[in-house]
Amino acid sequence: MELLKVSSQSKPKLVAGAIAAVLRTGEGVEIQAIGAAAVNQAVKSIAVARGYVIPNEIDLVCYPTFSQLEVDGAEKTSIKFVIENRK
Amino acid sequence: MELLKVSSQSKPKLVAGAIAAVLRTGEGVEIQAIGAAAVNQAVKSIAVARGYVIPNEIDLVCYPTFSQLEVDGAEKTSIKFVIENRK
Numbered sequence: 001m002e003l004l005k006v007s008s009q010s011k012p013k014l015v016a017g018a019i020a021a022v023l024r025t026g027e028g029v030e031i032q033a034i035g036a037a038a039v040n041q042a043v044k045s046i047a048v049a050r051g052y053v054i055p056n057e058i059d060l061v062c063y064p065t066f067s068q069l070e071v072d073g074a075e076k077t078s079i080k081f082v083i084e085n086r087k
Numbered sequence: 088m089e090l091l092k093v094s095s096q097s098k099p100k101l102v103a104g105a106i107a108a109v110l111r112t113g114e115g116v117e118i119q120a121i122g123a124a125a126v127n128q129a130v131k132s133i134a135v136a137r138g139y140v141i142p143n144e145i146d147l148v149c150y151p152t153f154s155q156l157e158v159d160g161a162e163k164t165s166i167k168f169v170i171e172n173r174k
Contacts, residue, residue, distance in 0.1 A: 036123045036124050036126070036127035037123050039123070039126065039127045039130050040123035040126045040127065043126050043130065043151045043166055044151075044153075044166070046150070046151050047150075047151040047152055047153055047166065050150055050151075050152070060150055061148035061149065061150050061173065062148065062149060062150060062151075063133070063134075063137055063147055063148050063149060064130045064131075064133050064134040064137075064149075065134055065137070066131075066134055079130055079131075079134065086148065086173060
């Protein structure tokens with residue numbers, strides 16, 4: 001599954017476009033975010049993407065999971081969103 | 088659908104317990120959050136809740152939407168998560 005990394009600076013509409021493009025191929029996509037501001041941008045991106053793919057008869061659903069990452073030698077907990085067509 | 092309000096001070100395990108309790112009745116549940124810190128707590132709660140209901144054969148999925156609220160006379164944009172069993 002493709003993995004997109006979202007930061008606090010990411011633009012929701014751009015990330016939403018990328019999510020929608022993957023979903024339209026019939027695949028799922030994962031989004032990774034570290035920290036509250038990045039998680040917030042990820043959530044906005046997913047909300048926008050849902051609207052983008054409704055005309056394609058894609059019922060976007062997701063679920064968040066915790067995932068451990070190593071960043072500059074330190075353990076960090078990130079949130080990973082798995083995004084799929086519900087069917 | 089039941090609506091839970093989550094703030095930046097909400098405890099993810101407690102919110103997760105409430106989400107799980109509703110899903111086990113066969114209903115869906117909505118979570119409302121205003122601001123990045125509250126959205127982050129909501130996402131953590133959903134991630135924890137997913138683990139709580141897996142033994143009940145509930146495949147928790149969600150999707151975020153924007154919703155307009157009036158708080159103290161001012162318009163605010165909140166994030167509403169709709170949480171359901173994928174079935």
